[in-house]
Every structure is written in structure tokens, then in C-alpha cells.
Amino acid sequence: MDESVHQHKFTLTEDQMPTQWYNIIPDLPSPPPPALHPGTLQPAGPEDFLPLFPMDLILQEVSQDSYIDIPGAVLDIYRQWRPSPLFRAHRLEKLLGTPAKIYYKFEGQSPAGSHKTNTSVPQAYYNAIAGVKKLTTETGAGQWGTALSFATALFGLECEVWQVGASYDAKPYRRLMMEVYGAKVHRSPSNLTAAGRAFYDVNPNHPGSLGIAISEAVEVAAQDPEIRYALGSVLNHVLMHQTIIGEEALLQMQMAGDTPTHIVGCTGGGSNFGGLSFPFLREKMAGKMDPKIIAVEPESCPSLTKGVYAYDFGDTAGMTPLMKMHTLGRNFVPDPIHAGGLRYHGMAPLISHIYELGLMEAIAVPQTECFEAAIKFARTEGIVPAPEPTHAIAAAIRQALVAKETGEETVILTALCGHGHFDLAAYEEFLGGRMKDENADDSRFAESIDEVKAFPINN
Numbered sequence: 048m049d050e051s052v053h054q055h056k057f058t059l060t061e062d063q064m065p066t067q068w069y070n071i072i073p074d075l076p077s078p079p080p081p082a083l084h085p086g087t088l089q090p091a092g093p094e095d096f097l098p099l100f101p102m103d104l105i106l107q108e109v110s111q112d113s114y115i116d117i118p119g120a121v122l123d124i125y126r127q128w129r130p131s132p133l134f135r136a137h138r139l140e141k142l143l144g145t146p147a148k149i150y151y152k153f154e155g156q157s158p159a160g161s162h163k164t165n166t167s168v169p170q171a172y173y174n175a176i177a178g179v180k181k182l183t184t185e186t187g188a189g190q191w192g193t194a195l196s197f198a199t200a201l202f203g204l205e206c207e208v209w210q211v212g213a214s215y216d217a218k219p220y221r222r223l224m225m226e227v228y229g230a231k232v233h234r235s236p237s238n239l240t241a242a243g244r245a246f247y248d249v250n251p252n253h254p255g256s257l258g259i260a261i262s263e264a265v266e267v268a269a270q271d272p273e274i275r276y277a278l279g280s281v282l283n284h285v286l287m288h289q290t291i292i293g294e295e296a297l298l299q300m301q302m303a304g305d306t307p308t309h310i311v312g313c314t315g316g317g318s319n320f321g322g323l324s325f326p327f328l329r330e331k332m333a334g335k336m337d338p339k340i341i342a343v344e345p346e347s348c349p350s351l352t353k354g355v356y357a358y359d360f361g362d363t364a365g366m367t368p369l370m371k372m373h374t375l376g377r378n379f380v381p382d383p384i385h386a387g388g389l390r391y392h393g394m395a396p397l398i399s400h401i402y403e404l405g406l407m408e409a410i411a412v413p414q415t416e417c418f419e420a421a422i423k424f425a426r427t428e429g430i431v432p433a434p435e436p437t438h439a440i441a442a443a444i445r446q447a448l449v450a451k452e453t454g455e456e457t458v459i460l461t462a463l464c465g466h467g468h469f470d471l472a473a474y475e476e477f478l479g480g481r482m483k484d485e486n487a488d489d490s491r492f493a494e495s496i497d498e499v500k501a502f503p504i505n506n
């Protein structure tokens with residue numbers, strides 16, 4: 048019997064950890080459309096981003112280099128939890144009775160509990176060496192806020208976080224973890240910013256959205272040269288920082304002796320999905336493998352599957368540059384599902400472009416199917432997933448059950464991008480039979496999409 052049949056985890060040593068991030072843009076058949084200055088509607092230049100980001104990150108955002116060296120100070124910190132393990136889900140496969148092989152790359156071992164530290168650490172580093180004193184940000188599920196609070200603590204920066212109201216109310220321990228790292232956390236919409244007051248004054252208990260929280264954090268950063276803003280997803284440089292996930296997974300799949308036929312990942316803004324899949328997409332474009340690459344989104348917020356591909360703002364107040372992306376409209380407020388990290392009205396411009404090029408697919412999955420999948424996963428693999436990657440697990444299970452019907456030799460690779468230790472209230476609701484599927488009616492975003500279509504730039 049093949050020894051490898053019994054191998055559960057595929058691990059790399061610290062000196063096998065990749066030392067460069069991968070920038071997929073030069074390898075694509077065409078570049079993604081540029082971000083536009085909201086006033087002039089001309090392509091935004093580096094100087095347009097300077098009030099928000101340090102120059103090193105802006106240069107990464109527009110870089111044409113295929114690889115960028117990871118700074119030594121960042122590599123040192125990465126080594127605390129990287130390389131991250133790749134697991135084969137033998138017991139889940141057995142439960143499903145599927146011939147498919149299911150692999151998952153686990154990012155929940157970082158101190159903050161998700162993949163977000165892969166970008167929070169370099170972002171804090173580049174801001175620190177640029178002399179910035181404080182970073183502001185938003186957080187949906189609380190994962191990004193935690194990751195940035197951790198990273199800013201390491202580099203001696205202050206950190207101020209606007210946590211989406213629904214998440215702030217449901218996850219007090221997420222807030223506390225950020226405070227343990229030294230961050231200041233506000234419920235969003237807050238009465239501290241003009242963007243927040245537009246909602247707070249109408250309803251102080253407004254559930255909030257990522258778009259509103261981004262507006263608040265951007266507003267504060269833009270007003271003070273010592274403060275900059277950090278975004279946990281969506282932008283090119285963020286997706287690039289996450290490619291260390293896929294570069295490691297490529298080596299680990301080689302160790303396992305398998306080539307993925309399906310890569311599935313959950314998409315909020317697209318960073319864990321892009322991070323896992325871009326190195327494999329490079330190999331696919333080079334003709335070395337041919338995996339189907341599938342983004343999985345929640346039905347509450349189906350930007351890729353139901354959104355319009357058009358220029359829209361990254362935030363609700365309309366303060367960011369305009370980005371061409373799949374969007375449900377910046378004024379769309381998704382149902383407050385538990386996967387708070389997936390409640391973003393848009394999708395990364397880079398993922399949107401790759402989707403338009405036909406290099407990947409997308410599906411939307413309802414919340415209860417995700418938690419059913421998560422329970423199967425937890426009761427076989429032992430790890431309690433964050434609500435976001437339950438979408439990826441649900442899609443992996445769907446694919447494994449297709450393989451059971453067809454007998455295909457499917458090899459599924461997914462990112463288990465975070466643990467759910469702070470999300471047990473969601474599991475309580477599910478186990479108590481109280482969880483409902485989100486509203487899946489397209490009329491929810493008809494108006495906000497029409498607003499986007501009406502922008503002069505989109506006509």
C-alpha cells in the first residue's frame with residue numbers, strides 16, 4: 048500500500064518558505080483597468096493614493112514586476128506561523144464516501160487566527176519605515192482588525208478600528224482581542240466621522256457595512272498626515288501579499304503527489320482566494336495544470352455572480368478612487384449574515400478582471416448549507432472553521448459529491464483561511480435550529496446597481 052495514503056499533513060520547513068510574493072498582473076493576457084481619480088475620472092496616479100498609503104505599498108499596487116522580495120523583517124515574523132500546514136481531509140472524505148481527495152491549507156494558526164496577518168504585517172512594516180504614527184481601518188468579522196492590531200503592536204504603531212456594528216454586537220471577544228493588542232475600537236457607524244453620522248443620526252443601532260466602516264477609517268486617515276489607512280483585502284498589493292499561501296501550497300501539493308483539479312475559496316474582497324489560486328493560475332496559464340478555479344460567495348452578497356462589472360467606489364461615502372469591479376453598488380447593505388468578512392459590496396478589481404477573462408468561475412451558496420458543511424468538517428477534521436471559509440467547505444463538499452456520482456478522480460484544494468473560535472454564537476444559532484438563509488431576491492440590490500450604472504463613467 049502506498050505510504051502517502053496515510054499522510055495527513057504536508058509541511059515545509061522554515062527555510063523552504065517562499066521569500067517572494069507573486070504579482071500575477073504581468074502574466075495576464077491584458078492588464079486590469081486602472082483605478083480612477085473620483086474628481087477628474089483620469090487614471091489615479093501614485094500621488095492620489097499618498098494621503099492613504101505609504102509609497103512602498105503604492106508602488107506594489109502598480110508594480111509590473113512578477114516577483115517582489117519579502118523584506119527580512121517581515122519574513123522573520125512570518126516564520127512564527129509559516130509555512131502553514133496543508134492537510135488532507137481523509138476523515139471528511141470517508142464521511143462523504145467520495146473518491147475525491149480534499150486538501151485544505153490552514154491559515155488559522157496565525158496569532159490573529161486567519162490569513163490576514165500575511166498582509167497586516169507587511170502593511171504595518173512599510174508604514175512604520177515611512178514614519179507613520181497611526182493606522183486606521185475597518186473590520187467586518189473582526190479578523191482583519193485583529194490582524195492589523197497585532198501587526199501594529201509589533202511595529203509600535205497606534206491602531207484605530209471601525210468594527211461593523213453587527214459584528215461589534217455579536218463578537219465582543221473579537222473587540223477585546225484587538226484591545227489586548229492595544230487598538231482602539233469603535234462601533235460603526237459611529238458618531239465620530241461625517242460618514243458615520245449620516246447613518247448613526249438616523250439609527251444609532253444601524254448594523255453597518257464594510258463600505259460604511261471603510262468610509263469612516265478613510266475619512267480619519269485623510270485628514271492627518273501622520274495617520275494612514277490600511278485595507279485588509281481588495282487591492283492588488285493585498286492579494287499579492289497573500290500569494291505566499293498559494294506558493295507554499297504548490298510545493299505541498301507536489302509533496303503530496305497530487306495536482307488539483309478544483310481550487311475553491313471563499314471571496315469577500317478576494318484576498319485569501321487570490322492568494323491561494325494565483326500561483327496555480329500561473330501554472331495553468333503556462334499549460335502545466337488545468338484546475339477549475341471557483342470563487343464561492345454568500346447569497347447575501349453575490350458580487351461576482353449577480354453584480355455589475357463597472358466603476359464603483361470602494362466605500363459607501365464615495366471617498367476612495369473609482370475601481371472597475373463586480374459590484375452590487377456602494378449603497379447596498381447586505382443581510383447581516385454571520386460571515387461578516389464576506390459582506391462587501393464589491394470584489395477585488397484583479398479578481399473581477401480575471402473573472403471577465405474567463406480564467407475562473409464563481410458560485411453563491413446559502414448560509415445554512417455552509418454551516419451544515421462546517422459541522423461535517425468540524426466533526427471529522429476537528430477544526431471549527433470561521434463562518435467565511437464554511438463557504439469554501441460547502442463548495443468542496445458539493446464537488447466531492449459530484450465526484451461520488453461520476454467516479455471522477457477529483458482533487459480539491461481549498462483554503463481554510465481562519466478558525467471560528469470567536470464565532471461560536473453563529474454555531475449556537477445553527478445548532479439551535481434558528482439559523483435562516485439570507486434573502487436571495489435580486490430586487491435587494493436593483494436600486495444600488497442602477498446607481499452604479501448611472502455614473503457617467505459607466506455610460
Ligand SMILES: *Cc1c(COP(=O)(O)O)cnc(C)c1O
Pocket residue numbers: 161162163188190191279280281313314315316317318319320388389433435436464465466
Ligand atoms: C477577511 C476574511 C475573509 C474575506 O476576505 P477575503 O479578502 O475575501 O479573503 C474570509 N475569511 C476570513 C477568515 C477572513 O478573515
